[in-house]
Amino acid sequence: MTPTLDESVKPTPELLYLLIGDPVELAAVLREMQPPDVAEALRELEPAAAAKVMAALPFDLAVQIFDEPELVGNRAAIISKMGDRDAADLVDAMSADQQADLFRELDPAARNRLLSALTRETREALRLLLQYEPETAGGIMTTEFVGVPSDWTAEQTLAHVRQVGGRKETVYAIYVTDPATRSLMHVVSLRELVMADPAAPVGTVGASRRVLSVGPHMDREEVARVISKYNLLAVPVVDEANHLLGIVTVDDVIDAIVQEETEDAQKFGGMAALDVPYPEIGIGAMLKKRAGWLCALFLGEMLTASAMTRFENEISTAVVLALFIPLIISSGGNSGSQATSLIIRAIALQEVTVKDWWRVAMRELPTSAALGAILGTIGVIRILAWQALGWYDYGNHPALLALTVGVALLGVVTFGSIVGSMLPFVLKRLGFDPASASAPFVATLVDVTGIVIYFSVAAIFLRGTLL
């Protein structure tokens, strides 16, 4: 009923390997399968075995499978186990954006060897695509699109579409250019083309709205937002002269969104983005991604020891004060973590921009003061209850101690929220990624100040009694 959940129609790596010796049977088995499932099975084989499977497949199917983003990270190794001619034929037939991704994975020697065996068209497409950063519109676009001059008729255009056929993802929008300047004028959907009067010039077919396009250096997150907001199947990428360079399709954008979210989630956890699936990264590589931030946070957190040193006398005079330090500083970190996650996400969704910082601060202030008051009240009740029930003896001034803890909580929670909500703006303003404002980063900032706030409040309320 729901074949996507039906494991029986997915090939296993073992099956692929078994059938290498029988190309006819292998092709028959795989004809029923989805290329992404085959790609998934292939990535679990050793590169040499995967190369043998690729060689045993009908060429068209091999190309389709190699075009799957599921194989990213494995393709370079598989290519290296294939003959140069076979590899070049395969790469020539891949879609341009996947060719570029593959080239980014290859080491320089393998790049050069492969490059010399490719056709001139492939080399030119690669030269164009590889000049852009991988996380920009130019870096994820493909150069396969259907472009026609505006003086063609709808019928001519449809005949052209039938002829070039091409990959499914690229024919749903036909890009119409000015015959003289070759600049992009108009976009016609395949639906509009099918429904149009065959004799009509293609430049007049369909809606007359201005064409939406993006520049090649636009960040892929921004491209994703354009495609998503305007419900496009693809968006054209144009240069300054409005000449069409390529198109970014909706399926590439979904992959980009998911990757960006993964990066953001990992950064928010307080580490560098892994850039590789968790089960596949080596322990050494993972250590590198995690140790940097962890050490930086540790060095920052050392300031807590320095802050505590300043209050050593207070602690030895009233050891009872030390008992609540973890409770108080962690509450500040928690409220800061909430505020940071809210604001990072609101910035990512463009719900707020840097210029809204004041408006955000004015919302966080009453919210966090209320949250601080709630926690402060619970804290006061906790101390007075333990004292009243005789579960613990806080000495001669339990009420003053409770007051100190309550007011400190109010201050620390409020301060935590403000720091947590403002930090992403500060980072963005300084040109950093606001998603670097991780929960541990905020907690570290708040821990140090939390200690100072707590002992300052204690100095006010407990001077002459406990202190």
Place this chain on the structure above:
Amino acid sequence: MTPTLDESVKPTPELLYLLIGDPVELAAVLREMQPPDVAEALRELEPAAAAKVMAALPFDLAVQIFDEPELVGNRAAIISKMGDRDAADLVDAMSADQQADLFRELDPAARNRLLSALTRETREALRLLLQYEPETAGGIMTTEFVGVPSDWTAEQTLAHVRQVGGRKETVYAIYVTDPATRSLMHVVSLRELVMADPAAPVGTVGASRRVLSVGPHMDREEVARVISKYNLLAVPVVDEANHLLGIVTVDDVIDAIVQEETEDAQKFGGMAALDVPYPEIGIGAMLKKRAGWLCALFLGEMLTASAMTRFENEISTAVVLALFIPLIISSGGNSGSQATSLIIRAIALQEVTVKDWWRVAMRELPTSAALGAILGTIGVIRILAWQALGWYDYGNHPALLALTVGVALLGVVTFGSIVGSMLPFVLKRLGFDPASASAPFVATLVDVTGIVIYFSVAAIFLRGTLL
């Protein structure tokens, strides 16, 4: 050059309001604009003013604008300011999935009044769609699709597509059903149809792979994964008898992915998902979303005070021990936060499942032990350096104190990573959302145990000297 970034082609709320009195001019201005931009401007107007703009627009444009997800949250209020007849006409013309979303926003009285004014077709589509949870395939599908029996020819089918025309997003896949049982047999893309022999039965056109479909109760995240993995423009939703109920299109799935990511990010920050854009939520509503988890974490964190109480004697004997408490427990929280964010994301991307817990633990153990050793070494150096430089006097046994702090860091960081990486699995196993394993949640768990680990290590190394 890049009109999407060109604010001049976007309407402002003020402009819309000004032009209400001049429908001809308003229509002329808006013809050049993109409906999502108009929707965005509209949501900044008061509902009564927005209703006036809607009334002044040509009907087709009004429908397009009302179909935009940008207006979600505002449509119910705008509808309430329109006449019943106008509202019903507008809603009848909307796409079915947006009708369902609108109905979910309406209060019961408004629902019933509107329902009685709608056509029978609309009522039936609504009855079907509203029976599904909003975050399932059935909840985000639309009932507008092109379905034909398999014995039609390609030419007949293409003529049918031309006739129904329909909304752009729904005609790129044509669903072919068995004429007898009406169950889904085959999917043909518009591209394949255009390129096919006109006389061929539509059931034989295009690739012969098994049709991918999903059940109506599948979670929308899972639907997104299917569409993204198999590069689909839409996926059919079928019942147990394989009858077509509707389709989920790629643009709905992008919205779903972005919403799910937002929910996960907010949960990871240690709060309930807002479900509303940050700038639009009231402070009362936001307090509710944040106070629950913050109080729960606070109650958990109170255990630190209890743990500290157990070690009060140690603290008063060696106050110097207290200085390093925040440093040590926060390091455990930080390493736990890293591990949790990694594993939550790996589970969300299906890179790991619950049965992989042991494999993950065996990767986290050496990684976190190495991280703990690095931090422990820095900690030891810090204490010995301060002592050697005369910046602070740690008493008679600085080396023993440094050893205590170093070993405690090793233990706490390792423990933090293990707790952080296992917690999402535990939550998932217990039927909770693994994304609830927030950074503050992990930090709280680790803080309490971190104190116990630290003082236990101290008891071993400092017994007879400092203690």
